[in-house]
Amino acid sequence: MSTLHEDMEHFGSFLRMAIHFLHDRSNLKRMKVKEKKALVSMTYPFSEIVFAAGAIPVVPIRMHEFPNSQYLSAISSAGNLFGWNNTAKLVGIIRQFGAGRNLIKNIFHDVVSSLFAKYNEMVAIADAAGFAPDGCYGLRGLYGMFATKGKNLSLNLNFLYRCSAYVKFCEILNDFVPRSHYIDWPIFPPGQPSEANIQYMMQEIESTIAVLEDVTGNSVTEASLRDAARVSNECRQAYKEILLNIGKQDFWPCTPSTFSEVLTLLNVAFIDCCSNQTRFRDDLNAMVKEMRSNIEHGIGTDVSHYKKVVMQPIFGGYEPEVQEMVTELRGRVYYGEWYSFGFLNDISLDGNMVRNYAEHYLHISGCTGCSSVQMQDSFLDLVRAVDAEAVIYSMPFGCRDMTSCFRYYREKLTRELEIPVALVSFTRMGEGLEQVKTRVQALMEML
Numbered sequence: 001m002s003t004l005h006e007d008m009e010h011f012g013s014f015l016r017m018a019i020h021f022l023h024d025r026s027n028l029k030r031m032k033v034k035e036k037k038a039l040v041s042m043t044y045p046f047s048e049i050v051f052a053a054g055a056i057p058v059v060p061i062r063m064h065e066f067p068n069s070q071y072l073s074a075i076s077s078a079g080n081l082f083g084w085n086n087t088a089k090l091v092g093i094i095r096q097f098g099a100g101r102n103l104i105k106n107i108f109h110d111v112v113s114s115l116f117a118k119y120n121e122m123v124a125i126a127d128a129a130g131f132a133p134d135g136c137y138g139l140r141g142l143y144g145m146f147a148t149k150g151k152n153l154s155l156n157l158n159f160l161y162r163c164s165a166y167v168k169f170c171e172i173l174n175d176f177v178p179r180s181h182y183i184d185w186p187i188f189p190p191g192q193p194s195e196a197n198i199q200y201m202m203q204e205i206e207s208t209i210a211v212l213e214d215v216t217g218n219s220v221t222e223a224s225l226r227d228a229a230r231v232s233n234e235c236r237q238a239y240k241e242i243l244l245n246i247g248k249q250d251f252w253p254c255t256p257s258t259f260s261e262v263l264t265l266l267n268v269a270f271i272d273c274c275s276n277q278t279r280f281r282d283d284l285n286a287m288v289k290e291m292r293s294n295i296e297h298g299i300g301t302d303v304s305h306y307k308k309v310v311m312q313p314i315f316g317g318y319e320p321e322v323q324e325m326v327t328e329l330r331g332r333v334y335y336g337e338w339y340s341f342g343f344l345n346d347i348s349l350d351g352n353m354v355r356n357y358a359e360h361y362l363h364i365s366g367c368t369g370c371s372s373v374q375m376q377d378s379f380l381d382l383v384r385a386v387d388a389e390a391v392i393y394s395m396p397f398g399c400r401d402m403t404s405c406f407r408y409y410r411e412k413l414t415r416e417l418e419i420p421v422a423l424v425s426f427t428r429m430g431e432g433l434e435q436v437k438t439r440v441q442a443l444m445e446m447l
């Protein structure tokens with residue numbers, strides 16, 4: 001059985017991606033100030049159209065400094081100096097910092113928990129401003145991010161997802177950013193989008209391209225759209241390789257706890273590709289390579305006796321401690337929201353690229369659905385894809401849309417797939433853990 005300490009010795013690629021996610025503030029500043037690049041905010045993973053325009057997509061939380069920046073900075077320098085594969089050197093550098101061995105033992109958890117602590121900080125900013133006290137955690141977190149960093153953006157670009165609370169939030173957002181552009185996102189009944197839907201989506205993309213060209217001064221061409229789609233497809237392939245192919249195996253290249261931290265990091269990093277598409281593609285490929293090598297050399301954990309547990313939805317916020325509770329009870333936790341919503345489907349590279357982008361975005365619209373029922377069906381796709389044996393369904397306080405038909409979801413899950421589900425409510429990280437623990441224990445006892 002691999003230990004957290006051993007994971008550190010054999011998992012330089014996790015550190016590499018974590019640093020590019022958490023420790024990019026000065027790079028973003030440089031790109032904005034010195035290179036005069038346009039920073040464009042994202043809420044969902046639609047980064048390819050921003051990259052195609054030569055702009056820099058960014059989730060504003062990454063413009064903040066994280067509490068562990070001191071040792072992240074040291075690791076970053078060491079990684080660049082010695083190479084990210086030289087984990088022995090990296091470990092040596094880390095040993096000089098903070099809690100020494102304890103830090104090394106816990107670094108995976110520390111990296112991810114520092115991200116969650118920052119989310120809590122963003123929510124506290126929203127609460128102090130009196131923003132939507134009855135709103136979901138996710139929107140309050142976004143409020144905090146934009147209130148603190150929105151002024152540094154050139155453009156806030158977003159798709160108008162059908163949740164009314166989200167649409168209302170977008171109106172408030174305009175006060176925090178110099179410029180906003182919202183892409184109207186057609187919804188349609190279950191099945192394929194009509195030609196009229198496709199034509200409408202293409203017009204929306206054309207007008208988005210015009211805004212991006214105005215903000216950046218660059219021209220968006222068929223070639224730039226194709227190049228950005230090609231690299232984003234490569235990212236998708238690597239992501240699916242980790243989530244589905246490696247994730248479904250009975251031998252994992254690390255501890256179950258670390259693997260879930262990897263999926264957490266992928267979930268957040270995929271939204272803006274850490275603001276550098278080719279670097280992110282390379283980070284993902286390095287991770288796949290390292291995982292394959294670990295498996296080949298027997299480095300990792302036999303997880304054949306660990307029950308597969310999907311935790312979803314996580315978009316509106318979720319309790320990260322659940323994963324530790326499940327792992328202690330011999331379960332392995334999967335997060336895969338972007339798979340459920342169709343974001344990991346490839347963009348076609350043949351023919352008219354505006355049409356290809358339109359079809360891709362409409363496919364995602366079909367997954368999120370024109371009703372909450374369709375959305376629950378998409379969540380079930382992930383459950384099937386990883387052959388899950390149980391589900392923990394996270395219900396964010398204040399959500400009136402995404403999680404409003406849990407009964408339908410539970411019926412489908414328990415009757416059709418014959419899989420048990422535990423409902424855990426979520427208000428803020430670290431709150432109500434005792435009750436959550438009781439539900440998780442009851443679920444795991446059923447398996």
Ligand code: SF4
Pocket residue numbers: 136137138139163164165166315316317396398399400401402403
């Ligand atoms: S669907 Fe629910 S969790 Fe998502 S933004 Fe709307 S209210 Fe928040």
